[in-house]
Amino acid sequence: MPKINPEKNSPELWLEHWPWPDAEGHKYRRGHLGCVTGPPSATGAARLAARAGLRIGAGLVSLLSPPASVLVNAVHSTAVMVKAFHDSDSLSSLASETNCTVIGPAAGVTEATARNVISVLATAESAVLDADALTVFKDAPKDLFKHLRPTTVLTPHEGEFERVFPGLLDQLGRIEAAKSASSVSGAVMILKGAETVIANPDGRVVINRHASPFLATAGSGDVLAGITGGLMAQGMSAYHAACAAVWVHGDASLRFGPGMIAEDLPEMLPGILASFYASRS
Numbered sequence: 001m002p003k004i005n006p007e008k009n010s011p012e013l014w015l016e017h018w019p020w021p022d023a024e025g026h027k028y029r030r031g032h033l034g035c036v037t038g039p040p041s042a043t044g045a046a047r048l049a050a051r052a053g054l055r056i057g058a059g060l061v062s063l064l065s066p067p068a069s070v071l072v073n074a075v076h077s078t079a080v081m082v083k084a085f086h087d088s089d090s091l092s093s094l095a096s097e098t099n100c101t102v103i104g105p106a107a108g109v110t111e112a113t114a115r116n117v118i119s120v121l122a123t124a125e126s127a128v129l130d131a132d133a134l135t136v137f138k139d140a141p142k143d144l145f146k147h148l149r150p151t152t153v154l155t156p157h158e159g160e161f162e163r164v165f166p167g168l169l170d171q172l173g174r175i176e177a178a179k180s181a182s183s184v185s186g187a188v189m190i191l192k193g194a195e196t197v198i199a200n201p202d203g204r205v206v207i208n209r210h211a212s213p214f215l216a217t218a219g220s221g222d223v224l225a226g227i228t229g230g231l232m233a234q235g236m237s238a239y240h241a242a243c244a245a246v247w248v249h250g251d252a253s254l255r256f257g258p259g260m261i262a263e264d265l266p267e268m269l270p271g272i273l274a275s276f277y278a279s280r281s
């Protein structure tokens with residue numbers, strides 16, 4: 001088998017595609033991100049994603065919330081909006097109003113989550129599937145694959161990856177496994193870890209080592225899903241958004257350093273954006 005030498009992730013790969021706001025623009029032109037929340041006791045993960053999406057520049061961000069979680073979400077949200085969905089049909093309708101929807105963080109490993117994932121994929125312009133949105137297809141990954149498109153990004157850690165692509169990691173190693181999974185599923189893959197691999201269905205692969213070990217903290221992956229979705233909502237292609245989000249997420253962790261918790265990551269984004277903005281030619 002030919003050895004793949006993946007490209008190293010760096011801003012040169014994607015910064016020229018950064019979705020800066022137009023001087024004449026308004027918030028709707030900066031894109032609408034939706035983040036699907038879980039039950040009342042598990043809403044924080046989606047809120048981390050939502051805040052990251054807003055910080056990275058999406059013009060509007062909505063928490064798409066089961067009715068029982070609306071109050072807890074509303075109490076904890078200010079600029080981020082809250083919209084209730086009663087079933088997968090009404091979620092589908094809300095997702096159709098977004099440019100990208102993130103689903104999975106603390107969504108719950110339930111049949112309802114599986115239905116909700118399919119509904120989001122049917123109507124959202126683009127989607128990020130993380131955590132439970134992947135785990136829930138453990139016994140029938142092909143049921144998921146048939147709904148995936150090149151505008152979908154999957155963001156598994158190794159445990160989640162193994163559930164949806166059993167045996168691939170052991171058989172091929174991380175880089176080849178991510179590449180194969182992207183090709184088989186037809187979606188962009190972010191295989192997370194100390195070295196994160198980003199793979200596109202067309203065979204492009206990038207490896208990211210620009211990250212701090214302090215990222216090993218609860219909720220940091222939810223923030224990555226939100227950054228990715230926030231960039232896609234602004235019109236960045238799924239592959240460029242995936243590469244950019246992973247680098248920026250890593251940069252935020254390196255800038256913060258020891259003591260970082262997931263909540264700190266979105267607050268590091270303005271400094272990173274300022275340095276990108278200043279470097280525009």
Ligand SMILES: NC(=O)C1=CN([C@@H]2O[C@H](COP(=O)(O)OP(=O)(O)OC[C@H]3O[C@@H](n4cnc5c(N)ncnc54)[C@H](OP(=O)(O)O)[C@@H]3O)[C@@H](O)[C@H]2O)[C@@H](O)CC1
Nearest residue numbers: 042044045104105106107108131132157158159218219222
């Ligand atoms: N604030 C909140 O609300 C938060 C809510 N969260 C939500 O919690 C839910 C559960 O998600 P989760 O990722 O914590 O656990 P889960 O899917 O059960 O897998 C864990 C098992 O997988 C394995 N494993 C292998 N490699 C691994 C790796 N690199 N990183 C991690 N695990 C790895 C390992 O098994 P082992 O290899 O040790 O046998 C491990 O025991 C989900 O809905 C998520 O969104 C979180 O986002 C946190 C913040």
Ligand SMILES: Nc1ncnc2c1ncn2[C@@H]1O[C@H](COP(=O)(O)OP(=O)(O)O)[C@@H](O)[C@H]1O
Nearest residue numbers: 157192193194212213215216218219220221222
């Ligand atoms: N040792 C490490 N070095 C660099 N990055 C790491 C390390 N451990 C985890 N990460 C990163 O932290 C994030 C963890 O995401 P995830 O496992 O989904 O956590 P959670 O479900 O708690 O949000 C990923 O982006 C992963 O790449």
